[in-house]
Amino acid sequence: MRDEYWRGAQVRRGKLIPSTTADTKLLRETGPEAAWTKTDPWRVLRIQSEFVEGFGAMAEMPPCISVFGSARLREDSPYYAVAREIARRLAEAGWGVITGGGPGMMEAANRGAKDADGLSVGLGIELPHEQGLNEWVDFGLNFRYFFVRKMMFLKYASGFVVMPGGFGTLDELFEAITLRQTGKVHQFPLVLVGREYWDGLVDWIRGRLVAEKVIAPTDPDLIGVVDTADEAVAYMLNNLPPLQVDDAGTSGAN
Incomplete structure (x- = not known):
């Protein structure tokens, strides 16, 4: 059993560690007694409180870049050093760095931001097997709901850097692509790092989705694919809006 468990703002230890997550309870099938009538209305308020807490905390943040990637690729992965370098250089350019706050690629990016004395943000999630924020997060929020x-x-975030990752990373990647494709966000660069890792997916998008006409021929151009930290940083900075510095020395995206 783990020694510590995060549930939203709560920290639970020992016998108080729950056996299921808040997401699991929300999505669980309802019983014949229609117990949901007593619980789901209150969950709406809890969900609302998470939005209010998140909006209130994040609204004061300077412009940031979100960095995504696997929690399972640790410091011995070559991608770790690349993610750390990308985040360091983005922080040096004045951008804050947002990650999921966990280990692996998230830790690497938070660590890189700290290397440059930049803003390092971690947005954690209640999971059965991954808990707590890495030690390089300056400002952290923990959420119950994905x-x-x-x-x-x-x-x-003003853009995404996507390191190699699994289902969670793919979920975040395609959410961002959909928002770009549908015009919900503008001037929002998105770059995949690691050609060997991502080329099969990109080839499938171009060769299958475009061929079947389920996306436009220009839609794959919404995604950049690079190999090195130099290429990733150049892609982001060339496609991001310029940062403006006000009289108080605070940076903001134009």
Whole structure:
């Protein structure tokens, strides 16, 4: 059993560690007694509170870039050093760095931001197997619900750097692509790092989705694909709006 468990703003230890997550309870099938009539209305208020807490905390943040990637690729992965370098250089250019706050690629990006004395943000999630924020997060928020957390990633970032990752990374990637494709966000660069890792997916998008006419021929151009930290940083900075510095020395996206 783990020693510590995060549930929203709560920290639970020992016998108080729950056996299921808030998302699991929300999505669980309802019983014949229609117990949901007693619980779901209150969950709406809890969900609302997460939005209010997130919006209130993140609204004061300077312009940021979200960095996504696997929690399972640790420091011995070559991608770790690349993610750290990308985040360091983005922070040096004045951008804050937002991650999921966990280990692996998220830790690497938070660590890189700290290397440059930049803003390092972690948006954690209640999961059965991944808990707590990495030690390089300056400002952290913990969420019960994936969809609230994902809103914070999207609303308070000016672009995405996507390192190699699994289902969670793909979920975040395609959410961002959909928002670009549908015009919900503008001037929102998105770059995949690691050609060997991503080329099969990109080839499938171009060769299958375009061929079947389920996306426009220009839609794949919404995604950049690079190999190195130099290429990733150049792609982002060339496609991001310029940062403006006010009289108080605070930076903001134009």
